Amino acid sequence: MLSVSSSSKPSPVERGGVPRSFDAHARSYDKLVAANRGYHEHLRMSVRRMGIPNQGAGLRLLDLGCGTGASTAALLEGAPEAQITAVDASAEMLAQARAKTWPSNVEFVHGNVENLAMTGIIGPYDGILAAYLVRNLVHRDAALRQFYRLLRPGAPIAVHEYSVRDSLRSRAVWTAVCWGVIIPMGKIRAGSADLYRYLWRSVMQFDGVPALSQRLAAAGFEDLRVQTVPGWQQHIVYTFLGRRPAVDETAIDDAAAPAAPTPSVDPDAATPPSGIEVTTPTTGT
Numbered sequence: 001m002l003s004v005s006s007s008s009k010p011s012p013v014e015r016g017g018v019p020r021s022f023d024a025h026a027r028s029y030d031k032l033v034a035a036n037r038g039y040h041e042h043l044r045m046s047v048r049r050m051g052i053p054n055q056g057a058g059l060r061l062l063d064l065g066c067g068t069g070a071s072t073a074a075l076l077e078g079a080p081e082a083q084i085t086a087v088d089a090s091a092e093m094l095a096q097a098r099a100k101t102w103p104s105n106v107e108f109v110h111g112n113v114e115n116l117a118m119t120g121i122i123g124p125y126d127g128i129l130a131a132y133l134v135r136n137l138v139h140r141d142a143a144l145r146q147f148y149r150l151l152r153p154g155a156p157i158a159v160h161e162y163s164v165r166d167s168l169r170s171r172a173v174w175t176a177v178c179w180g181v182i183i184p185m186g187k188i189r190a191g192s193a194d195l196y197r198y199l200w201r202s203v204m205q206f207d208g209v210p211a212l213s214q215r216l217a218a219a220g221f222e223d224l225r226v227q228t229v230p231g232w233q234q235h236i237v238y239t240f241l242g243r244r245p246a247v248d249e250t251a252i253d254d255a256a257a258p259a260a261p262t263p264s265v266d267p268d269a270a271t272p273p274s275g276i277e278v279t280t281p282t283t284g285t
């Protein structure tokens, strides 16, 4: 087993801001992703799991933290007729995305997803995809509440994310893949591995499956379901699905969001194709 420490001291990536670090790696990002078998298919799976109807006709969808457009392409494939707005705070990642060929129903916006109103993003939207984003945010709970408010009642969110915290096996596989492949490859392709060391560490420190489910529940999302993906990423990458309640009688108060009970999910349990339904036990009050 590799002996590597994931201490909580902020790394150079965190000190300089995560989107700024993506700027420096934007030109090599697609090549690294291409070497990660399953990356694009897993994004497409998360989009399919959102259950977007009628190819997205008449719908407005958001791809938050779109990067070089891999998640945008997945959203477009699942909803070719939707109006898709893709947002990222890294100008260089966006430049890579914009350089690709897109139909006129896709637009890219430069901005911080933690303050979408400043970026001119005004709801309601009919679905949100946030792929490999939430872990990188500074104020995750506030951001999720903001995403909730942008959605039309009944509309889905898919948070596509790494989550290894609760499983010894997942942490071991993740550590072996990062230090054996991703970090050395990042150094060769981009000349520096700082972003990829941050990737390893941020995933090790990020929420386990119940904790991220609970964040979503606390932000107001319901019908929570968690599904993993096939390949080496099984029980490492997950789709966390939720939706804004169709009848939204209780406005979420930013200052005092309801304390959600801890959902019960076994991260190592086999995931059926229908997903694990995340049950939030009642508090008895």
Ligand SMILES: C[S@@+](CC[C@H](N)C(=O)[O-])C[C@H]1O[C@@H](n2cnc3c(N)ncnc32)[C@H](O)[C@@H]1O
Residues within 6 Å of the ligand: 018, 019, 020, 022, 043, 064, 065, 066, 067, 068, 069, 070, 071, 087, 088, 089, 090, 093, 111, 112, 113, 114, 130, 131, 132, 133, 136, 137
């Ligand atoms: C790992 S990349 C994922 C890109 C894309 N979603 C994909 O699946 O390939 C994460 C992206 O989130 C962006 N990001 C991180 N924090 C952000 C923020 N606060 N606002 C907007 N974008 C952010 C980064 O700039 C980066 O492009």
